[in-house]
Amino acid sequence: MDQTINCDILIVGGGINGAGIARDAAGRGLSVVLCEKDDLASHTSSASTKLIHGGLRYLEQYDFSLVRKALIEREILMRAAPHIIRPLRFVMPHDQGQRPAWMIRAGMFIYDHLARRELLPASEGVNLRTHICGAPLKGNFVKAFAYSDCWVDDARLVVLNAMAAAEQGATVLTRTACQAVTRHADHWRATLRRTPHLSGGNTDRTEAQITVRAKLLINATGPWAASFLHDTVHGRTGKKLRLIKGSHIVVKKLFDHPYAYIFQHPDGRIVFAIPYEHDYTLIGTTDIDYHGDTDKVTIAAEEIDYLCALVNHYFTQSITPADVFWTYSGVRPLVEDDKHDDTESASEITRDYKLALDSDAAPLLTVFGGKITTFRKLAEEAVDLIAPTFRNQHGAWTADACLPGGDIFSDQPNNRGVLEFDHFVHDMQQQYAWLPPALVERYTHAYGTRIKVLLADRFNLGDMGEEICSGLFAAEVSYLMRNEWATSAEDILLRRSKLGLHTKNSNKRLTIWIAENFTTLR
Known part of the structure; x- marks a missing residue:
């Protein structure tokens, strides 16, 4: 049955940014509709390395602002969702040909002190001959550095934000694509198409058309942000996005201790080896330019070979592609600016985000880029930006609120x-x-x-x-x-x-x- 919904904000995209904005906006009393063409977190937001982290390697690019912002968010998110976010200790073996040990130690000192830190221990040097993390590594690795960040269940993080939004009154529509939008002076008119997911056993096998009349439209479609502007909003352009594919492999566990490894490979890439689901080791990520179908992102044989070779460089237990139990890949939309060109390494492009507000008629806000660690701050800034449109004076609130299930000992994060x-x-x-x-x-x-x-x-x-x-x-x-x-x-x-x-x-x-x-x- 067709229906019509009137709302303040229509958000297109059910990844972490869309869900985070929906939560923040609904909590400020705005009426929100969120639509996602597939399942929540079914693309980039469930294809991360599962980390809430400051981004140690971004210090090499002098991106201190992004690292500080991410470190602040790391503490906020740990308190808000301690069930799906937990501390994880990382060990970085020092390899020949890398930067001098004193330089790495200095970088970790900055990482420790760039933002207030209450919940995680400071970094330290590690003797791999005596530390438990040295046992699975080849004998030529004798020195390492240890520091702390966090592991996160990324897909559940998205779902919890959507749940929080719905509990604040938002309408969340999954399996619902935004097929067309029309811009008017004071509102957007959008046509949504809900497609029942037949493999789920849905007995209602009829499609439904939903018309949404919204005062403001938010494009939070991630890798589809530019194409949504061009194809659906018709002719609009925005920031230049460079689509980067990151792939991971999962193998039977390579070590039997709770630490994770971070490897600074000679080609400049950072690759993690993380304890995963008790029985496995998660290894990734790659960073390669992607020009294919964003709905069908899969790992290439070359990426599997690369990650296997990296494992074999460090660990005594070697692996081959035949040992790969599972893989997943996602496309990250990274924002390019005028200071960079297409020849720049994917690992050197900023992971920070940009918010573009077009107020020529009914307002349009487009989210470009971002990383999972800073989603809450992105959402807060996005709603701060659009709040004057609705004369909404409700201040920011999510820094002091638990996500669903996170209120372990108190209603307030602690x-x-x-x-x-x-x-x-x-x-x-x-x-x-x-x-x-x-x-x-x-x-x-x-x-x-x-x-x-x-x-x-x-x-x-x-x-x-x-x-x-x-x-x-x-x-x-x-x-x-x-x-x-x-x-x-x-x-x-x-x-x-x-x-x-x-x-x-x-x-x-x-x-x-x-x-x-x-x-x-x-």
Whole structure:
């Protein structure tokens, strides 16, 4: 059935920037519609290296402003979402031919002190002959440096922002493409097309057209920002975007300790090796120019070879492409300015963002670039920029608010949620002692305090419903479909969780199960 929606703001794009802006704007009392043509975080925002970090390597480019901004955000986000963001200690082996050790140490000193740091330890030198991180490395690496940043479940970060936006009154429409927009003096008229996701078992197999009348349009389409302006807004141009593909590989774990590695390769690239999902090591990323279809981004054989060769340069355990268990790739839209040209290395282009406001008629705000660590600040600046359009005087608020499930010990963000998260896990394991402790631990990291919503009115394992695949019960599937816009097996197994990595044929089994039970779940 066709419908019409009137709102203050229409946001196109359900990645981290679109979801973050929706949350901020809705929390200031503005009426918001967010549309995403696929699932939330189904492209670039779920294809990151899973880090909330200041960007140590950006110091080499003297981009102190970006690093400081990211370091400030690192602390804010840790407090807001301690369930999906947690501290991670990195070790950088010192390789022959790199910058002198004293220079790297000086850079880490700056990294430690460029912004106020309350939650993470300072950097230090490491003797790889005696430190646990030296064991998996080749014997020629004897010196290293250790520092701290954070790991994040990037796809869940997007979902939590969308949930927060919806709880503030925003309308979130997934599987809904913006097909056309018409600009008028005081409003935009947009035609959205909702396409049911048939593989998810949706019994409503009819398309629906939605007309949105919005006072302001926000283009948060990421890699599609320029093409959206040209093709949908018709002829508008903006910042020049350079599309860079970053790919990752996942292999069986190469080491059995909680540290991550950062390798400064001789070609100038930075590559991480990170403990991943208990059983694996995540390795990436590459940085190469991309000119293909942004809807179909996959790793190239050359990228796999490159990452395997890098691993073999550092680790005693060698790998080949045959050892790669899983891969993923994403396209990052990086902003080029007049001071740079197309011959510049992809790793040298700024990861900072630009906001472009066009107020010729009904306002149009376009988001160019950005990185996942600074999404909240980007959203805050975006809403500050457009607030005068609505005479909205509600000040910035998200720096002092938890994301859904992040209110571990208080409604307000606090250090305890980060420093004492293990106590919360233990408390939940005691409260839900009828569930396996490892399952409760996964629930606490995925849902935080929303575990109590997931497990409401359930008192024994039988109340969880069928175990569809290992560790995935009907109760969780129902929760994700009711509360987090999940409609397909892929949404659940690869974005809302990573259970698809652990169970063979889980996608097929869950797809069949959803098709048979969809109407009762919704």
